[in-house]
Amino acid sequence: MKVNAAPMNQNLWTKGFTTGVTIIALGILVVIYRFIFGLGAVTNLSDGVPWGLWIAFDVVTGIALAAGGFTTAALVYVFNKGEYSPLVRPALLTALLGYGIAGFSIILDVGRWWQIYNPIWSWQGSSPLFEVSICVMSYLTVLFLEFVPIMAEKFDQNPDSLLAKIIVKIAPVVNRFLIALIILGIVISTLHQSSLGSVMMIAVARIHPLWHSAWMPLLFLISAIAIGFPVLVIESYYSAKAFGRKFEQGILSQLLKLTPWILGLYVVVRFADIIVTGELNLLVADIWGIVFVVEMCLIAIIPTVLLLNKKYRESDSGILTISWMMILGLVMNRFNTYLITYQPRPGWDYFPSLGEIIVSAMLVSLLFVGYKLLANYFPVLSKE
Amino acid sequence: MAVDRRSFLKFGAATVGVSLLGFNETNAEANDEFADNYAMLNDSTLCIGCRGCQSACKEAHELPHTGHDKRYEMPTDLNAQNLTLIQLQRKSEDEYTFIRRSCLHCNVPSCVSVCPVAAFTKRADGVVAYDKDKCIGCRYCQVACPFDAPTFEYNSATPVVVKCDFCKDLRLKNNETPVCASICPRKAIKFGTRKELLREAHKRIKDNPGRYNTHVYGETEIGGTSVMFLAPAGFTFEELGYRKWGETPPGQMQEEIQHGIFKYWIPPVALYGALGLAAYTLGKKNSNKSDDSGEVKNES
Ligand code: SF4
Ligand code: SF4
Ligand code: SF4
Numbered sequence: 001m002k003v004n005a006a007p008m009n010q011n012l013w014t015k016g017f018t019t020g021v022t023i024i025a026l027g028i029l030v031v032i033y034r035f036i037f038g039l040g041a042v043t044n045l046s047d048g049v050p051w052g053l054w055i056a057f058d059v060v061t062g063i064a065l066a067a068g069g070f071t072t073a074a075l076v077y078v079f080n081k082g083e084y085s086p087l088v089r090p091a092l093l094t095a096l097l098g099y100g101i102a103g104f105s106i107i108l109d110v111g112r113w114w115q116i117y118n119p120i121w122s123w124q125g126s127s128p129l130f131e132v133s134i135c136v137m138s139y140l141t142v143l144f145l146e147f148v149p150i151m152a153e154k155f156d157q158n159p160d161s162l163l164a165k166i167i168v169k170i171a172p173v174v175n176r177f178l179i180a181l182i183i184l185g186i187v188i189s190t191l192h193q194s195s196l197g198s199v200m201m202i203a204v205a206r207i208h209p210l211w212h213s214a215w216m217p218l219l220f221l222i223s224a225i226a227i228g229f230p231v232l233v234i235e236s237y238y239s240a241k242a243f244g245r246k247f248e249q250g251i252l253s254q255l256l257k258l259t260p261w262i263l264g265l266y267v268v269v270r271f272a273d274i275i276v277t278g279e280l281n282l283l284v285a286d287i288w289g290i291v292f293v294v295e296m297c298l299i300a301i302i303p304t305v306l307l308l309n310k311k312y313r314e315s316d317s318g319i320l321t322i323s324w325m326m327i328l329g330l331v332m333n334r335f336n337t338y339l340i341t342y343q344p345r346p347g348w349d350y351f352p353s354l355g356e357i358i359v360s361a362m363l364v365s366l367l368f369v370g371y372k373l374l375a376n377y378f379p380v381l382s383k384e
Numbered sequence: 385m386a387v388d389r390r391s392f393l394k395f396g397a398a399t400v401g402v403s404l405l406g407f408n409e410t411n412a413e414a415n416d417e418f419a420d421n422y423a424m425l426n427d428s429t430l431c432i433g434c435r436g437c438q439s440a441c442k443e444a445h446e447l448p449h450t451g452h453d454k455r456y457e458m459p460t461d462l463n464a465q466n467l468t469l470i471q472l473q474r475k476s477e478d479e480y481t482f483i484r485r486s487c488l489h490c491n492v493p494s495c496v497s498v499c500p501v502a503a504f505t506k507r508a509d510g511v512v513a514y515d516k517d518k519c520i521g522c523r524y525c526q527v528a529c530p531f532d533a534p535t536f537e538y539n540s541a542t543p544v545v546v547k548c549d550f551c552k553d554l555r556l557k558n559n560e561t562p563v564c565a566s567i568c569p570r571k572a573i574k575f576g577t578r579k580e581l582l583r584e585a586h587k588r589i590k591d592n593p594g595r596y597n598t599h600v601y602g603e604t605e606i607g608g609t610s611v612m613f614l615a616p617a618g619f620t621f622e623e624l625g626y627r628k629w630g631e632t633p634p635g636q637m638q639e640e641i642q643h644g645i646f647k648y649w650i651p652p653v654a655l656y657g658a659l660g661l662a663a664y665t666l667g668k669k670n671s672n673k674s675d676d677s678g679e680v681k682n683e684s
Binding site: 035036037038039040041045046047048050051074077078079080109110111112113115116118119122123124125126127128129130131132133179180183186187190195198199200202203204205206214217345346347348 | 460461462463464494496497498499500501502503516517518519520521522523524526527528530532535536537538539540541542543544625627629634635637638639641642643645646652655656659660662663666667669
């Protein structure tokens, strides 16, 4: 598994980067306001709808979209597909940033954030959210450790700061256990990706039956695994654009050959579920049936059909369109499960406030700005 | 949507376990670990909607008045300043009744099941208690509660979850009756043990034919609750704002999955082993035909 990566060392301040930084600055103001005056001052959350945009998008969707890190790692290190190794580092960086941002949004969203570490000592094993919080904390640690050798490559030449010295010092230790660490990351990922599906299982009276299911953990896991590669496509495309590099479509098309299998499984499980529970008639009952079908078409059915066709699978625009379609479908699925079909307490309503939208935009910007910053400084992207 | 039917289908297998715990009618009392729990029986046919309980509870817990002039307040739902509430439920011009809302102190509470830091506990005496020093403010309890009970201080920088505490510190500690039950001029809220009050409820239904809806809400719902309700004949509990629930606690399925995963940690450890084995064997197979220097140069 040869990795031949290098820092980009380019001028950062392009138009996109500046816009990102501006949005982040705006977001920070909202965040400060939130910490001083409470959640109600910034969000439209209420006793009627306790979880809003931040949970549905920043946390739940964000963690699903960051799944590319563990699927790529599994492919390269467990199934030993060395040809994909140039994708490992970009996927790792995306996951590291994605989870870091999700962790940050959890701190923003929980009311008593200064006690956020409580799950470490006060356990409630029956709570999926307990599992999610422990997993997110430990996975972030694992991702950071996986990133240590990459940082060490950079610092090796000239370890001037204390941090650099520490990184260079621990890198050999990390390297020795790298495979063990990577597998640990994969296990933790399967655990919490599925637990994010368990979270809403108890809300049986709140979620629309087409989305509520005893198989949610499995469905959440499969869809997270499926979305990993499309996210990688998008990430490769935009990072190629940002750094003025060639978009390596070939290797990605190769990768996407696997996706129809995963998506096929998803479709089978999802329909089997609504058939078993006798909910098939809900597909034609009202608007939610249509929403369900549209979601399924976007996340799985159309992408499968298109990906099986070489013409679409092996063109730039083809894989870009398919990837965006799947991401849109996944976003719909997570939003429908956590927010849109959620029945508020009687008499309550919710639509995200401007503050919530600005903060979410800030977090997306953080991802792009952070990616550019780190890929520019550390050897993440492979040499052309 | 019929929650009970769906829960039955989805949690079908689990129901067997619950009936073994003794929620079936025949030997309910003998096997019922909740029989001696503190409980309350709310009788809507007696309540005249004076809201004495509502304001007495508020006063006893020193919660602020937020209404006009700080004198007059008519909240429409539970909130962080009102642990209990009387709601008028009207079906037609002259068909109406009053119903009380608060935490029902469930036998198998969803809030306890979901709280990631065990800030909620079900005490041996039946009270479901909250500990703000553990709570991280994630509001999962609000999402999960089947009776929309917990509220949250959204407008505070240091918020807490707020719900009826059964007057555990104000009254129960000294073997006294909770404020709302003791203040009610019509004795529409009766305090006692769960066993006594269930008997009482069924006696009232039997002795007054035609007066009551014959179901005691909270007797079996999601495994039973400590706070229970009698409704006037002609009203369903759904019309009074209490959802239809099956007997299985809605958190049961999810709990079984969580415990299944972490019982002796078998699935995660097995997965780890399998992946490790795969990495080892597949890596070996390929190492012959590849001349790669390994991913990281310091690796030996
Ligand atoms: S009513 Fe809600 S808050 Fe009260 S014990 Fe039951 S689940 Fe918990
Ligand atoms: S808000 Fe507090 S009490 Fe409620 S589930 Fe979260 S940590 Fe537990
Ligand atoms: S038991 Fe106490 S806290 Fe609960 S509603 Fe009655 S007065 Fe309020």
